[in-house]
Amino acid sequence: xxxxxxxxxxxxxxxxxxxxxxxxxxxxxxxxxxxxxxxxxxxxxxxxxxxxxxxxxxxxxxxxxxxxxxxxxxxxxxxxxxxxxxxxxxxxxxxxxxxxxxxxxxxxxxxxx
Amino acid sequence: xxxxxxxxxxxxxxxxxxxxxxxxxxxxxxxxxxxxxxxxxxxxxxxxxxxxxxxxxxxxxxxxxxxxxxxxxxxxxxxxxxxxxxxxxxxxxxxxxxxxxxxxxxxxxxxxx
Numbered sequence: 652x653x654x655x656x657x658x659x660x661x662x663x664x665x666x667x668x669x670x671x672x673x674x675x676x677x678x679x680x681x682x683x684x685x686x687x688x689x690x691x692x693x694x695x696x697x698x699x700x701x702x703x704x705x706x707x708x709x710x711x712x713x714x715x716x717x718x719x720x721x722x723x724x725x726x727x728x729x730x731x732x733x734x735x736x737x738x739x740x741x742x743x744x745x746x747x748x749x750x751x752x753x754x755x756x757x758x759x760x761x762x763x764x
Numbered sequence: 765x766x767x768x769x770x771x772x773x774x775x776x777x778x779x780x781x782x783x784x785x786x787x788x789x790x791x792x793x794x795x796x797x798x799x800x801x802x803x804x805x806x807x808x809x810x811x812x813x814x815x816x817x818x819x820x821x822x823x824x825x826x827x828x829x830x831x832x833x834x835x836x837x838x839x840x841x842x843x844x845x846x847x848x849x850x851x852x853x854x855x856x857x858x859x860x861x862x863x864x865x866x867x868x869x870x871x872x873x874x875x876x877x
Contacts, residue, residue: 660804683863694768694854694868695807702863741806748862749814750795751822754806 653678655742657755665763666734672727672758674742683745684725685752686716690738698740701725712736737762766790770855770869777845777876785840785872787855795858796838797866800824800851807854813838845876
């Protein structure tokens with residue numbers, strides 16, 4: 652069975668510092684991986700996705716993630732965060748050709764001035 | 765561009781009442797899903813559809829019904845509301861089932877008292 656684990660429920664960080672949000676997945680088959688962001692009182696929007704090819708994927712707002720098959724990880728990084736990056740971040744894996752997503756528990760990124 | 769539209773945005777129900785959460789998309793997506801979001805649990809799949817006339821259960825289907833009579837609409841029905849159904853509900857749609865972005869509505873915040 653597929654599952655997704657986000658290793659940190661909250662990550663506090665100061666503005667302009669680097670940040671890494673960790674995500675591990677389990678799957679016995681090829682996976683498609685996604686990071687979504689949810690700003691307060693809004694829906695989810697896609698940050699980036701890994702489908703195939705280069706293991707380093709770049710997304711919107713300066714975020715990037717690295718797919719590591721041997722460690723079954725898909726960690727999200729940003730070299731310098733802004734106050735506006737304060738949000739909840741979800742890692743997800745697609746499940747079969749059904750449109751279904753399996754989400755991690757979410758990580759709240761709190762950027763402090 | 766409307767994208768995925770959910771109504772209502774907020775709703776308070778009494779235990780035992782029924783209601784329908786509406787979801788409509790204007791992107792001609794075949795795949796649609798309903799999730800509920802609860803603190804510390806990420807998003808969990810309630811029901812999904814791979815096309816008009818085809819629906820199936822997700823991870824937490826009890827107490828909910830769906831139907832998909834058109835490509836555009838995917839309503840979620842609460843049959844007899846319970847306090848455990850207090851949650852934020854998100855509808856999502858995607859073009860294909862596996863490797864494309866899912867688009868989310870703004871959510872419906874439901875409180876059952």
